[in-house]
Amino acid sequence: MTPDELSAAIRACLEAAVAAGDLTVSVPAEIRVERPKQREHGDWATNIALQLAKPAGKPPRAVAELLAARLVELPGIKSVDIAGPGFLNIVLDAASAAELVRTIVEAGPAFGRNQQLAGTTLNLEFVSANPTGPLHIGHTRWAALGDALARVLIASGAQVTREFYVNDAGAQMDRFGGSILARIKGTEIPEGGYHGEYVAELAAKVREQRPDIDDLPLEEAQILARELGYAIQLAENRQTLDDFGVEFDVWFSERTLHESGSVDAAVDRLREQGHVEDRDGAVWLRTTDFGDDKDRVLVKADGEKTYFAADAAYWLSVRDRGFPKKIYMLGADHHGYVQRLKAIVACAGDDPAESVEVLIGQLVSVGGARLSKRAGNIIELKDLVEWLGRDAVRYSLARYPADSPLALDGEVLQKKTNDNPVFYVQYAHARLCSLANQAREHGVERTAFEPALLDHVTENELIAALAQFPAIVAQAAELREPHRVARHLEVVAGAFHKWYDNCRVTPRGEDPVEDLHRTRLWLAEASRLVLANGLELLGVSAPERM
């Protein structure tokens, strides 16, 4: 019996009690079943009686009594205790709990997938680094977390488009071009320009492609430098993300909005919505209508469109492309942008509460890391991966919630011990693979399955951890918190290592192979599957040996 099935059983008992007139209460939408922290509190516990006490007009323990009497009659349930203020502590028959193992093995890679978000379509934007320089540690956090979130959402039935918005228009790009050209010509880097060593590298590549750039008129040369530099840098960033295992479905260029006239059209469309006004020669969007601190300029007095106008056009594009909802993942340094963003959405006639979610992430620091000289004393994604390995970087960034400020220790991330959780989890997977090989060599096969034999305390714990996996994935998707998957894998790995220490799959020496060993091999395979499926959701490899 899985937690889900137990939850359904409790519901059925509740409905039966209501039908019999024992209780007068409406059955809640969700009946949560939890694994208690204390072993004495049973295999699973629910606080439903506490929740229903007030609406039912009965003391919590009386409600608990009613439910317990019905529950304990069900097959698979060994005992039901009422504890504390009215918790129901439920113990399952070992056989009933272990039946899950077969379910997992049969589901294989699909175990953990769920329908929590079936029918939802999402546009998930993350990283979206400007193409004016290399990707750094902040982008790395979003790449790891964003991709993991996308995978978790998809596993929960959502239709997800991973999108990267390329800010390739505007003054920033001109400064970028100017900086490259300055490197080529050996002149002063313009004010507000880019100083990192990588600009010199870009300059060298540009010159290699177009040796004639020195002879062009200044303005023409700067445009050429900008365009070639842009192409080179964007390609490099794409490659870096690709090597990191993060692929985007859509690379959306801001320029295309300007070139296609979408920005002009957006201004017109917003004007129709009644939130645009002309003032001081400029065109303004009255974002203060929707809680922004001040109105924002769409078209400057000199006739040029602002980036803000492009953002508005971008939003309309997202809607036009059929996305009812967009999730933005932004660094804490961009949080000032959120109000404006929501105001755009509201001005466009959409409800920000329904169509926009913004996940704000705190910044990351890495102790002991070599700062990148080429990027101007920032830590580059590429260097991090080269230094620590893709799995360690992805895992250690994906195991923390986005809003927790994070200080990673480079020394620790290199260690192959317990304080580096990625190895802890991967080692469990490798150990399981090795165990299965050993078992096969000794003639243990996954033929007989006798769930009642899986009754060791470590087996109870391990099975319970496996049982929670689908709910954890669903919860991670619903809350947009992929780190929950990583944390749970650590629980599973821990439960496995303890089981491994206590229960043998391969008989010792010349001892005969028994159904106990065969059944444990099922449990081993189920554990391996959960670890492999979970690591896949995080974009981390599940090695067969280490």
Add this chain to the structure above:
RNA sequence: GCGCUCGUAGCUCAGCGGAUAGAGCAACAGACUUCUAAUCUGUCGGUCGCAGGUUCAAAUCCUGCCGGGCGCACCA
């Protein structure tokens, strides 16, 4: 000044209103002739920043304060 965000063990951090607040590391003490010791077992360690409020129940929700980070352009 206004706004957002964070504050949990010596360190790094978990903890969708529930039972005695957890994990890893660090410190100390143990377990490999037996399926991978990158593991396991035990001990030590707390005013959940502070103060109020909401309730059967608050680290969790609300308010105020203190402290850290970040943001407040006709720049992108």
